[in-house]
Amino acid sequence: MFVYQREEPGLQVHVSMDKGLGDTVSNVIKKVSGGKIRECGGCSKRREWLNNKIPYRRNALDAIDKIQGNK
Numbered sequence: 001m002f003v004y005q006r007e008e009p010g011l012q013v014h015v016s017m018d019k020g021l022g023d024t025v026s027n028v029i030k031k032v033s034g035g036k037i038r039e040c041g042g043c044s045k046r047r048e049w050l051n052n053k054i055p056y057r058r059n060a061l062d063a064i065d066k067i068q069g070n071k
Contacts, residue, residue, distance in 0.1 A: 022050030 018024050026047050029037055039047070 018056060020051035020056050021054035022047035025050060 018027065026039060026043070
């Protein structure tokens with residue numbers, strides 16, 4: 001999992017590059033199990049299903065830059 005972090009005066013931004021909830025759940029399971037639990041084919045399908053049902057915004061930083069006039 002890649003996390004982008006940027007701090008400016010009065011603004012603190014943390015953006016996870018996960019596609020959605022499925023990626024987050026997968027990363028939590030890997031972290032908690034110390035990597036001992038491997039992802040199977042069914043796990044991959046559930047991860048993609050969750051990503052499609054509960055996606056994260058991908059361009060939050062672009063929107064902030066537009067509002068601030070940085071782009």
